[in-house]
Amino acid sequence: MAVEQTLSIIKPDATRRNLTGKINARFEESGLRIVAQRRLHLSRAQAEAFYAVHKERSFFGDLCTFMCSGPVVAQVLEGENAIERNREVMGATNPANADEGTIRKDFAESIEANSVHGSDSPENAAIEIAFFFSAIDIVG
Ligand code: IDP
Numbered sequence: 001m002a003v004e005q006t007l008s009i010i011k012p013d014a015t016r017r018n019l020t021g022k023i024n025a026r027f028e029e030s031g032l033r034i035v036a037q038r039r040l041h042l043s044r045a046q047a048e049a050f051y052a053v054h055k056e057r058s059f060f061g062d063l064c065t066f067m068c069s070g071p072v073v074a075q076v077l078e079g080e081n082a083i084e085r086n087r088e089v090m091g092a093t094n095p096a097n098a099d100e101g102t103i104r105k106d107f108a109e110s111i112e113a114n115s116v117h118g119s120d121s122p123e124n125a126a127i128e129i130a131f132f133f134s135a136i137d138i139v140g
């Protein structure tokens, strides 16, 4: 297995409930290392650009409204098999279907307000990391 980097976002439902530290502990306990992190408030245009891949989906407008409804914490997680590992730690998109002990099972409010984003492939991880960070921001 290779050491990978993946883009994670702690979403507005989680920052609103002051869960950044609890969620970060899940990443660290699973062997993922936070090698870059930035708190920011996305504009509508930034949310639409980040989720452009979903622009034809019925939930796109609501998702963008939600993602710019409060601060987010964007972060780069690094570790062995980090992209898949993070998806396991996050749990299923719909918290009703998420495994016990996952972030979404324990913290998500709904299928939309599901507390975290994680890249789904190496190609998307590279694109999504570059959306938020420069090479100089990432310190392994
Ligand atoms: P993922 O975050 O698990 O990769 P995606 O299918 O990529 O899930 O969807 C992106 C985000 O869009 C989800 O995390 C969730 O916030 C939102 N979303 C996905 N499906 C639905 C839905 O059916 N209704 C409302 N929001 C949804």
Ligand code: MG
Pocket: 118, 120
């Ligand atoms: Mg996705």
